[in-house]
Amino acid sequence: MDAPALWRSMINGDQSAFLELYNEFYQPLYAFGFRVHGNAQLVKDCIHEVFCEIWSGRATLPLVQQPRAYLFTYVKRKILKEVKVLSINTDEVVDTQHGIEQSYEDMLVSAEQDAEMKTKLQHFMSQLSATQQAILRLKYYENLTYEQIAAQLSLQPRTVYNKLYEALKTMRQCLRVLLLPILLAMA
Amino acid sequence: MDFKLYKAEDFAADESFIRYFQQSDEQDVQFWQNWIRCNPDRLTEIITAETMLARLLGHIPQQELEAEQARMMAFLAQQPVEQPPVQPLNIPPAPRHMLRTVLAAAVLAGILIAAGLWLLSGRQRQYTPLQWTSFSSAPTQRTTIELPDGSTIQLNASTHIRYAQTAAKDSLIVALDGEAFFTIARNDKRIFIVQGGDMIVNVLGTSFNMSYYPESGKSRVALVNGKLKVVATSPEGIILVPNEAITYHAGQTTLSKATFDATTELGWRENKLYFDHADFPEIALQLKRLYNITCINRSKVVNMQYTGHFDNVGYKQVVASICYANDLRYTTANDTVFIQQ
Numbered sequence: 001m002d003a004p005a006l007w008r009s010m011i012n013g014d015q016s017a018f019l020e021l022y023n024e025f026y027q028p029l030y031a032f033g034f035r036v037h038g039n040a041q042l043v044k045d046c047i048h049e050v051f052c053e054i055w056s057g058r059a060t061l062p063l064v065q066q067p068r069a070y071l072f073t074y075v076k077r078k079i080l081k082e083v084k085v086l087s088i089n090t091d092e093v094v095d096t097q098h099g100i101e102q103s104y105e106d107m108l109v110s111a112e113q114d115a116e117m118k119t120k121l122q123h124f125m126s127q128l129s130a131t132q133q134a135i136l137r138l139k140y141y142e143n144l145t146y147e148q149i150a151a152q153l154s155l156q157p158r159t160v161y162n163k164l165y166e167a168l169k170t171m172r173q174c175l176r177v178l179l180l181p182i183l184l185a186m187a
Numbered sequence: 188m189d190f191k192l193y194k195a196e197d198f199a200a201d202e203s204f205i206r207y208f209q210q211s212d213e214q215d216v217q218f219w220q221n222w223i224r225c226n227p228d229r230l231t232e233i234i235t236a237e238t239m240l241a242r243l244l245g246h247i248p249q250q251e252l253e254a255e256q257a258r259m260m261a262f263l264a265q266q267p268v269e270q271p272p273v274q275p276l277n278i279p280p281a282p283r284h285m286l287r288t289v290l291a292a293a294v295l296a297g298i299l300i301a302a303g304l305w306l307l308s309g310r311q312r313q314y315t316p317l318q319w320t321s322f323s324s325a326p327t328q329r330t331t332i333e334l335p336d337g338s339t340i341q342l343n344a345s346t347h348i349r350y351a352q353t354a355a356k357d358s359l360i361v362a363l364d365g366e367a368f369f370t371i372a373r374n375d376k377r378i379f380i381v382q383g384g385d386m387i388v389n390v391l392g393t394s395f396n397m398s399y400y401p402e403s404g405k406s407r408v409a410l411v412n413g414k415l416k417v418v419a420t421s422p423e424g425i426i427l428v429p430n431e432a433i434t435y436h437a438g439q440t441t442l443s444k445a446t447f448d449a450t451t452e453l454g455w456r457e458n459k460l461y462f463d464h465a466d467f468p469e470i471a472l473q474l475k476r477l478y479n480i481t482c483i484n485r486s487k488v489v490n491m492q493y494t495g496h497f498d499n500v501g502y503k504q505v506v507a508s509i510c511y512a513n514d515l516r517y518t519t520a521n522d523t524v525f526i527q528q
Contacts, residue, residue: 015263022259024210026252031245044247044255052262107245121242140243145202161200168196171239 003067011058018058021067022051028068029075035141036079038110046078104137117175124174132167135160190222191229198236199243208240227360228380228389228418323347324365326479329455334359341368343398343455345476365476366398368456373413383408386435389416389424396452402472404437409447417442451496458499462509465493470509474524478502481523486515488528 001009001017003024009017026047033043050071054061064070105125112118125133131153138149150157190198198204206212207219223233241248247255324330324342331341332348340348346365363383371379373392381388383399386406393413399406408417409432418424419435425442427433432447451461460477462470470493471482480502484491491513497505506524510517518525 019259022256026255027244027246028209028211030247034245040247040251044251048255048258048262051259055263055266108242112242136243140205140240141245165196165200168199168239171242172195172235175239175242 004065007064007067010054011061011063013058018051018055021071025068025071029071032072033075033079034107036076037083038107040110042082043079046082047075050074050078104141105133107141120174124171127170127174128167129163131155132163135164136167139164191226193229193232195232195235195239198233199239204236205240208237209244228387230360231382231387320351321347321349326475326477329458336372336374338369338371340370341456343367343476345479363397363399364401366396366455368394368396368453370394371413384435385437386417386419386433389418391415395427400472400476402475403468405434406436407432407434409452411449411453454496460497460500460505462493462495467491474502474505478505479522480506482506482526483523484526486526486528488513488515491515 001020003021006017006021006024010021029047030043033047034040037043054074108125109118109121112121128136134153135149138144138152139146144152146157146160149155149160153160155163193201203212203215204219206215210216223230240246322330322332322340322342324344324346326345328344329342331339333339334350340361342348343366346363346367348361348363348365348367350359350361359377359379361379361381363381369381369390371390371393375392379390381390381397383397383406384401384404386399386408388395388397388408391414393410393415395408395410395413395415397406397408406419408415408427410427410429412429415427416424417427417433419433419439419442425433425444427444430446430449431444432452433442433444435442451463454461460473462473465473467482467484467489470491471484474480474482478501491509493509493512495508495512497508502524503519506517506526509515510526516527518527
């Protein structure tokens with residue numbers, strides 16, 4: 001079933017369709033939410049609340065054609081509202097007008113729970129050239145194709161690919177030691 | 188394009204593979220799920236690629252995701268169970284009445300089961316941690332394990348192995364720490380992989396000796412009969428034929444084959460200890476594994492070497508012979524041997 005069909009079943013009270021939507025969109029929503037605000041717990045809470053509100057209020061929900069866009073907007077609003085409340089309570093100045101997006105590098109590092117991995121990632125990022133960092137961001141954050149990235153940076157698509165490949169190779173070296181236990185646990 | 192030659196970096200840079208990982212394209216998801224199933228020997232590269240992508244895409248770690256899913260299940264369980272307005276025939280009413288009457292404890296159990304089923308079904312990532320079965324042999328002890336299919340694994344002293352079935356159900360992966368002799372029944376349908384550090388051996392119905400010592404980062408495999416594929420530096424791997432062996436040190440970039448002497452290589456199976464131009468770290472490693480003795484070199488001799496063999500003797504005799512050959516003395520204290528001038 002595709003997303004609009006799942007949405008329809010969900011509105012009609014089908015819990016498994018609701019769970020399928022949740023499973024399908026959780027990771028993209030989390031990655032997106034993290035760009036809106038860099039507090040993992042807050043993002044998780046907001047996504048949880050959004051899904052709770054959707055399930056509770058399913059009878060009054062519209063039949064949307066683009067559940068993905070609907071969910072993204074919903075989560076973004078939720079996070080911004082939450083941040084506003086937080087900033088009033090804590091007197092923290094948060095410029096919601098101009099967004100509170102953090103840099104891609106900061107996002108990657110702050111997403112990491114493990115302290116050792118944090119250091120490794122920081123080390124990895126510091127080894128990359130400015131172009132390589134930009135390519136990583138455009139590829140994995142903005143989700144652009146090699147052609148689009150090439151056009152934006154005035155490079156050949158092949159060059160973009162090669163630079164990205166080099167960055168990934170560096171990343172693998174940096175993470176190598178820490179990856180091993182994961183591999184052994186999963187292999 | 189031959190994906191079999193792909194390394195983790197290639198997968199992580201491949202647009203189709205990224206779409207599979209993001210689950211944004213059904214065709215890519217199906218293609219890669221199928222490909223991974225058919226190529227279990229590429230599993231480590233795939234998992235490495237997925238681990239890198241999870242970081243680059245800012246994904247939530249699996250454990251936290253499961254915690255969030257459990258949280259959602261708990262929320263759903265609290266919600267009043269109501270008749271779905273459009274699909275009245277979907278669920279028979281009886282179970283719902285029962286659900287209302289069960290006790291809180293039973294509801295909690297239900298949540299856990301539902302969460303479990305939910306985690307198992309649907310669009311979960313394929314690599315849930317596998318169930319490993321472990322076997323160890325103590326220092327000075329040798330053990331033989333028999334697998335359900337009649338294959339046997341003979342473990343040298345202080346050896347630890349774990350084995351698990353891979354995602355492609357009929358395949359086995361064995362992780363080795365120490366030394367073991369494998370006699371594996373031929374089965375063309377199954378894939379049998381032994382991993383010793385960075386060296387991965389794809390078993391094609393054989394008997395062979397393999398060792399991996401994390402202390403020295405050295406992996407070695409010696410084939411007695413049958414056929415083996417060894418992968419360490421390049422994904423293509425090298426095919427071994429009987430009487431050939433490969434040694435691999437962590438970080439090495441090329442692999443080369445050599446013939447081996449079966450008496451030396453397999454001597455441990457008859458309680459013999461062989462040294463062939465063994466240096467101090469090698470000697471210390473063997474003494475630790477075999478006798479649980481820590482050997483410390485306090486002499487100024489850094490390039491000591493020993494060639495020779497021992498037939499079922501105690502550690503003191505081994506140390507005495509090595510010291511004699513290098514013109515050194517030794518003292519013992521508890522489980523430690525000090526080698527001196």
